[in-house]
Amino acid sequence: AQKVTQAQTEISVVEKEDVTLDCVYETRDTTYYLFWYKQPPSGELVFLIRRNSFDEQNEISGRYSWNFQKSTSSFNFTITASQVVDSAVYFCALSPAGGTSYGKLTFGQGTILTVHP
Amino acid sequence: KAGVTQTPRYLIKTRGQQVTLSCSPISGHRSVSWYQQTPGQGLQFLFEYFSETQRNKGNFPGRFSGRQFSNSRSEMNVSTLELGDSALYLCASSPAGQGNNEQFFGPGTRLTVL
Secondary structure (H helix, E strand, O other), rough: OEEOOOOOOOEEEOOOOOEEOEEEEEEEOEEEEEEEEEEEOOOHHHHHHHHOOOOOOOEEEEEEEEEHHHHHOOOEEEEEEOHHHHOEEEEEEEEOOOOOOOOOEOOOOOOOEEEEO | OOOOOOOOOEEEOOOOOOOEEEEEEEOOOOEEEEEEEEOOOOOEEEEEOOOOOEEEEEEOOOOOOEEEEEOOEEEEEEEOHHHHHOOEEEEEOOOOOOOOOEEEEEEEEEEEEE
């Protein structure tokens, strides 16, 4: 069975603060993929990043960065110098690489991020 | 390239009725997945279709069903609606539904059951 845990239900910060969203996962698969999605108030889930289980290299994209640590089964997401437009619900998700689990993402419960001006 | 579209965007039904939701994937995508999002249960996988065949199914009762057409458009149906079926229903498309495929989500259909 696969499980994704986002322990932070809600985070509130002031603009320009850095914020880290935590994600811990459980899986028995040796090869898998991890994702982060953003859900703004409009409701549509927006893809942010995908990592595979063999690539533990951290990644930076503008103000976003991701820290993947297989040893602790964590895939954390950091927003540097947060902005009001970053306010949204953020989801971490997991997908096995093979087998018959087609088209299925296992999501965490989401973290509501509110950035105040 | 047009994104994933879902119709209708909002729907109000009463208990016992049935409902059909529609999803048009991104052109060229053959896999369509459906998810139910509720405040209590979060995002839960309903099923996935590829080339008109259901390949994967989540833990939902048989009242929830779906189908996919030859043009990859998909519909999901919920029969004998219950109050607990009130949710945001999201569909997502990907090229082939493989684990490494990024899924592109539509805006969702918000279903309210009275």
